[in-house]
Structure formats: C-alpha cells, structure tokens
Amino acid sequence: MTNDDADVIQWDLENGGELLEKMLKPEHYEKGISAFELDSNGFPKLENLQIITTLAALLENGEKAYTLKGKIIGKGNDGEPVLDSIKNKKEINISKDEYVNHIINVLKKNFKNVTGKLNIKEKGDITDHYNEQAGEQEYLYKGLTFRTPKKNFNTYLGYAGTNRKFVPLKKQYWVDKEIPLKDYVKSKKLKTSKYTSKKGKNMISYVENGRTITYTEEQFNNKKITDYVEEWR
Known part of the structure; x- marks a missing residue:
C-alpha cells in the first residue's frame, strides 16, 4: 500500500470508518491477534519504523495494555507476531513516558542524524515529510527530527497486507x-x-x-x- 492509500485509511478512520470495509481486500486482514513481543527489559521489540509508529499512536490514544500468551502463526503488517489464540490475558499499568523514551532511544539507535529539542509532553504521532534541502525523508517525534536511517532499518510506512506484499486499496x-x-x-x-x-x-x-x-x-x-x-x- 502506498503512503497515499495509508492517508486515505487514516482519514476514513478519523471520520467514522464507514468506507473501510469497502476499501480493504481479503489480503489486508490478519488472521489472528496482533501483539508486541517483549524484549529482555519488558519493552516492546521495535524492529522497524512501522511498528514504532503503531506503538506511538497507541500511546497517544491512551489505549489499554495487556500481557498475554499465545501460539504464533505468522507476522502482521508491522512485522509483529500474530497469534491464533490467547490465554493468561491480564491488564497492566504502563508508564507512557517510559514507553515514549523507549521509542526515542530506538529511533536514536537507528538514525544517523538526530536534531531538535526533546519535548516528551508534545502531543501527536510520528510524522514524516520530504526535506528538499537535505534531499531525504525525515521523521518528527516529540520535538526531535530523525534523518538518514542506518543500514537495514526499514522505514517504510504504509500497509503491506498479511502476505507482506504491497496490496493496493480498492478504488x-x-x-x-x-x-x-x-x-x-x-x-x-x-x-x-x-x-x-x-x-x-x-x-x-x-x-x-x-x-x-x-x-x-x-x-x-x-x-x-x-x-x-x-x-x-
């Protein structure tokens, strides 16, 4: 899915999501339950920019968090594990600031150029635009600007579909x-x-x-x- 398609989905969701079912194809649906895999410190593993933006959006929206277990049957659009069923589901309290700092630390490790002044209380998701002067895409989050991703760090933002091939929306x-x-x-x-x-x-x-x-x-x-x-x- 192109960034334009992703923008269409975002607009529709913000306006009630009435067209979403018409736009999506069977390949867009994940056949299971998406979850974050935790690292050794108990934070979500963030291996690409897509999954980072998902976590940032969930934090910004104040979504609840749960721990759970299940059998992994594949990967979702963000590269996250998809489970066929879950057990031992338990709601947990998380510190938004700690998770935001986790996101920022991961971004700093995966981008060569980081500028700006950190404002952890700044509202808003991760945004991106093309910097014509620098000649590359840049990503903004909490007052910081990230440019020049390191090798092998995937910065694609959009919907790939469950088979990991880019599937366009219906028009x-x-x-x-x-x-x-x-x-x-x-x-x-x-x-x-x-x-x-x-x-x-x-x-x-x-x-x-x-x-x-x-x-x-x-x-x-x-x-x-x-x-x-x-x-x-």
Whole structure:
C-alpha cells in the first residue's frame, strides 16, 4: 500500500470508518491477534519504523495494555507476531513516558542524524515529510527530527497486507449498469404497494421524487433499468 492509500485509511478512520470495509481486500486482514513481543527489559521489540509508529499512536490514544500468551502463526503488517489464540490475558499499568523514551532511544539507535529539542509532553504521532534541502525523508517525534536511517532499518510506512506484499486499496468508481428494477427499488429503499387493477391484473407501484410509477407484477419482476451505481474494485 502506498503512503497515499495509508492517508486515505487514516482519514476514513478519523471520520467514522464507514468506507473501510469497502476499501480493504481479503489480503489486508490478519488472521489472528496482533501483539508486541517483549524484549529482555519488558519493552516492546521495535524492529522497524512501522511498528514504532503503531506503538506511538497507541500511546497517544491512551489505549489499554495487556500481557498475554499465545501460539504464533505468522507476522502482521508491522512485522509483529500474530497469534491464533490467547490465554493468561491480564491488564497492566504502563508508564507512557517510559514507553515514549523507549521509542526515542530506538529511533536514536537507528538514525544517523538526530536534531531538535526533546519535548516528551508534545502531543501527536510520528510524522514524516520530504526535506528538499537535505534531499531525504525525515521523521518528527516529540520535538526531535530523525534523518538518514542506518543500514537495514526499514522505514517504510504504509500497509503491506498479511502476505507482506504491497496490496493496493480498492478504488471507488461510479458506472452505468443494467440492474433489475426490483433491486433498484430495494437499494433506494422505496416503498412499494401491491393491488389488483379493475381488469384483474396484479399491480405494483412505488413513489420516487413525488411521482407514482406503476407496473404489472410481471413487468416489475422482469424489467431492467440502467442506473449510475457505485463499484469498488
């Protein structure tokens, strides 16, 4: 997934997430429960920038933390372990400042150039932009700017999909499409009325835009119309 796709997902989540199910493909879903693996000091292992940004966002949102155990069945988008089931789940209290300092220490170890003044109370997630003067991407967090990643440190930000290949989002299209009339009426949530005409025919009518439209039952069930419909592909 490109950074543009990642921005689309972020925007949708911030606005209720109504389109997320339409945009995502089966490859985007992780078949298990994501978790952080802990290092010898009890902090999450942070082996790439993607998993670092995830932890930073969770801390910023004040998410709860748990310890748990489970069988690892693969890796998720961030490179984190994915578990098929969990046990011994227990909520724990963590120090946000300690975890933020952990993130900063990992970033300092993996970037050659670090500038700025640390402000651990500064709000906001990790952000990135291209520094034209330096000719490279830079990453900002808690008042610090990080540039020039060290060799083998992955700075890709975006969604790779569960098979670790970059999978694009579905895109929205509006197309002319022939559909059954009864499906059209149902999609528009138009109320239908059934009755018998003076000639003894079964009739179906509905009101759209203030206009009453009437068909015989046979016509209604067999008629197709062309409509401008939404497709995701």
